[in-house]
Amino acid sequence: MTTPALTLQNAALSLDGNAGPVGILHDINLNVEMETTLGLVGPSGSGKSSLLMLMGGLEQATSGRVTALGNDLTEMDEDALARFRRDAMGVVFQNFHLIPTMTALENVATPLELAGRRDAFDRAATELDAVGLSHRQNHYPAQLSGGEQQRVALARASAPRPRILLADEPTGNLDETNGAAIVDLLFGLRDRHGATLVLVTHSHALARKCDRVVRLRDGRIAEDETREAAE
Incomplete structure (x- = not known):
């Protein structure tokens, strides 16, 4: 059997609060298969972003286990x-989290340079072209619209050809038109690189584009259904 892209086993997360530890996620058991798309939905405060952070190792589970690509x-x-x-x-x-003193090209190329890629700037230029920003590669973030900045962020995330792509409310700060364009680009980049995509969203339309949707409530998985079952 193929190793899942992501596996969470009885994963829990507590963060320190003024009155002591506060439980954020409880007993999360989840497998995400390779090259699938998973939408994480639920009301504000349900733990969606925290779960994404666990998957990316940006938060460490208080208990349980989180495995990515077998690691x-x-x-x-x-x-x-x-x-x-x-x-x-x-x-x-x-x-977005772009570096304000770097151009769009530099923002995309810098992580590649840090990874020792000799073709960092060539690959960065290719990724900016893929998101429609080849004409803006020498502009700084302050010179770009919100939609353009998110396109740069997408190019930066996809440039290393990641096997897992995580997106936390990628359209949350954009208007409807720019949001729809970012969604198309996000799924297009995922298809082009064959990555597993996990995204947090409040958008029902965006969630419906995913192969599978997990709904969180009070830090627990309340629903888990595939697109076929939903239809």
Whole structure:
């Protein structure tokens, strides 16, 4: 059998609060198969983004196990997690997280350079062209619209050819037109590179594009259905 892209076994997450530990996620059991798309939905505060952070090793599970591409993330230190994300994952956030003093081309190329890619700038230019920004590669983030900045973020996430692509509300700060364009690009990049895509969204239309939808409620999985079952 093929190793799942992501596996969570009895995963839980607690964060320190003023009155002590606060339970965020409880007893999460989930397998995400290779080259599939998974939508994480649910009301605000249900734990969607926290679950995505566990999958990416950006938060460490308080208990249980999180495995990505056969690698146990709960056993890795911060340096090992950073290297794993660099080599195997792409992450897109709602707020872009571009470096303001770097051009679009430099923002995309820098992670590739850090990974030792000799073709960093050539590949960055190719990815910017794929998101329709070849004419904007020498512009700084402040010179770009929100939609353009998110396109740069998509190009940066996809440039290393990640096997897993994580997106946290990628259309949350965009208007409907730009949001729809970003969705098309996101799924297009996923198809082009054959990646597993996991995304957090409040959009029912976006969730319906996924092969599978998991609904969270109060930090637990409340529903889990495939697109075929939903239809």
